[in-house]
Amino acid sequence: MQPIENIADKAGIPLDALELYGKYKAKINVDLIPKQTSQAKVVLVTATSPTPAGEGKSTVTVGLGDALSRLGKKTMVALREPSLGPVMGVKGGATGGGFSQVLPMEDINLHFTGDLHAIxxxxxxxxxxxxxxxxxxxxxxxxxxxxxxxxxxxxxxxxxxxxxxxxxxxxxxxxxxxxxxxxxxxxxxxxxxxxxxxxxxxxxxxxxxxxxxxxxxAVTVRDLGVEGALTLLLKDAFKPNLVQTIEGTPAFIHGGPFANIAHGCNSLIATNTARNLADYVVTEAGFGSDLGAEKFMDIKARIGKFQPDAVVLVTTIRALKMHGGVEKQELKVENTQAVEKGLVNLEKHIETILSFGVQPVVALNRFVGDSDSELQKVQKWCQDYNVKVALTDVWQDGGAGGEALAKEVLQVLEEPNNFAPIYEIEQSVEEKLTAIVQKVYGGTGVLFTDQAKKDLAEIKKNGWDLLPVCMAKTQYSFSDDPKKLGRPTDFSITIRNILPKLGAGFLVCLTGDIMTMPGLPKKPAALNMDVDSAGNAKGLM
Missing domain, CATH: 3.30.1510.10 (Domain 2, N(10)-formyltetrahydrofolate synthetase)
Structure with a gap:
């Protein structure tokens, strides 16, 4: 790793804006960064519907950032901070993988600069x-x-x-x-x-x-009179965190809402600061395009008054085979028929991105064990579908393994797009939800439980209905049933609760049996974690 002062200099951040947290990480006082007239182009990285096999979205995000840097582009990466829940639960580390990681990995995955503790x-x-x-x-x-x-x-x-x-x-x-x-x-x-x-x-x-x-x-924080104290407790955490990739590309890691139960994007202040410093910002949104990307475009981009200039859609042979009906333990066996069957999931995600007026680039993230015939099947399908596709191998080769993807993205960035959110703020809550279900999920419509109807009536009475909606839905399926993989059809989404989040500025709509407090699995990732006598972390990957 390079000293963080070197990374800051590369990003154009003056030394007096740095607040050091050791040698390799720092918080940034954004008020001390000169404002630029031009703003970076934003590349959003999303994915097909996630599977237990893993898709490597963060790995591709980091690898693409490094690839753009290798091609001479002034680039910054903007990611979310990992939560200890999934780090200790199913997921383990969440800072990329192989030669496409952000560092210091152990710090970022654990307590980092204390932001999540402050929150x-x-x-x-x-x-x-x-x-x-x-x-x-x-x-x-x-x-x-x-x-x-x-x-x-x-x-x-x-x-x-x-x-x-x-x-x-x-x-x-x-x-x-x-x-x-x-x-x-x-x-x-x-x-x-x-x-x-x-x-x-x-x-x-x-x-x-x-x-x-x-x-x-309604009773608000303003009524209690404690907003000043709460802001005071957040004043340091609110400053973006600067770290680096393995190849030395500057990276902001700041904020970390889940995308299945929250809006799934890193902080707006980090993204805007990166846009001010770089020519290209590579960022990601959690889970598949039906969750993180939809919320990025309908909530974050709307509030931030900017747009994604290109969207990278990550998929893998393993994920497509699972969507084609293959069990996890059978994924190492070549099965081009299952790949072809699972392509319906990729197809719907492509349609979703196109419905926002943005051109997607498919990143086929290569894993050890993928056969040439399986990879060629996906590449040929994308070509026939008239969608740009690039085979990426950033886990093994770092930025060099992402250059083909970077070149495809740069081509898209040269073309104008017709970005627009999927619904207008002035529409009713019912119309907004219907637009998401029909255009993003491919469903038929929305059903409301009696409780959701009561919630909606209360929201309308209070005049809170002219807000974006944030769907809390399973990440594994377009529907609200996690077992319906691939591309389900003829389904409706049931809204069981609608929660007004006036501070955030959106309405959270709970579907299915989605939980806002997850549980640990039978064998948590924490069982593999340890520390040696020198204080080095073990088992975080």
Whole structure:
């Protein structure tokens, strides 16, 4: 690794804007970076519907950034921060892989610069203020049964989904039911990632609805008067984190909402700072294009007032075979028929990106064991479909393995696109949801549970319906049933709850049995992790 001062110099960041966190990572004071008149072109990396086999989206994102740098382009990478929940759960490390990684990998995957801990603290400080307000006389007349704000923890812990607090007598507080979310599902995380300045952060925090009075009037953070304290706790975390790839490309890693239960993109302030510094910004959105990319385009790009200039759609032979009906344990066996059958999933994701008016480039991420005939099957299909495709081998060869992809992307960047969000803000909530279900998922329409109908009526009564919608849906399927792989048809999406997130500026629509507090698997990735006597991490990959 190079000293972080060298990476900052390469990015055009002045030394006085650096706040060092050791030798290889730093926070950036964006107010000390000169503003440029031109802004970078944005390349969004997304993927086909994820499978347990893994698609390597972060690896391709890093490899593409390095490839553009190798071609002489001033490039920055912008990624999300990993959550300890999936790091210790199923996923393990989340900083890329092989020779396409961001460094220092161990720090980024664990505590990094403390941002997620700060967000957890702010969320739970607000919870403490709410319960103290109840205990101290409840001047705002908050109904304890209608408090919607939840505590959080940056770990998968199913035992905390439903708990009771305040037991033990009057001196212990007001007893009530409580729930925990994972930190990356917190509205604090969403606010953190969509705020454009410290003042905007404070205003968004003020707008957060924490619950309702006995008269069913909304109560906000502004009513509690604690927005200043919450902003104070976030002021350092709000500064973007600068690190580097293995090949020395500057990278911002900042913010980390999940895409299946939140909006799935790194912070807007990090992306905008990268756009100000570089000529090309390579960023990613979580999970497949039906989740992360849709939210990037309908929420983040809309709020940030910019557009993706190109979209890279990552897929693998292994993923296509699973969508073609092959079990995970059989993926090493050559099966061109299953690949061909699974191409329907790739086809729908291509159609989705095109529906936003942006030209996709398919990155066929090569894994050891992929046969030439399987790879050729996908390449030939893309050519017949008139979609650009590039075989990438960035895991093994780093930036050199992504140059073919980079050249295809550069061609797309030279062409104008017709980007537009999939719906207009002025449309009704029902129309917005229908647009997503029909145009992005390929479904027939939307169904509402009785609870969702009550939520929607309350939202309309309060005038909150002119907001974007953030779908909380399984990542494994276009439908709300994770078992329906490939390209399901003739399905509807059932909305069971609609949660107003006024600070973030969107409505979260919960579908299926999606959980905002995941659980750990039978054999968590943590079982493989250790540290040696010299303090070196083991088993994070």
């Amino acid at each position: 957890t603290t702010v969320n739970n400080a607000l919870s403490a203020m709410i319960d103290n307000h109840l205990h101290q006389g409840n001047v705002l007349n908050i109904d304890p049964r209608r408090i919607t704000w939840k505590r959080v923890m940056d770990m998968n812990d199913r035992a905390l989904r439903h708990v009771t607090i305040g037991l033990g007598g009057p001196s212990q507080g007001v007893p009530r039911e409580e729930s925990f979310d994972i930190t990356v599902a917190s509205e604090i995380m969403a606010v953190f990632c969509l705020a454009t300045s410290l003042q905007d952060l404070k205003e968004r925090l003020s707008d957060i609805v924490i619950g309702y009075t006995y008269e069913k009037d």
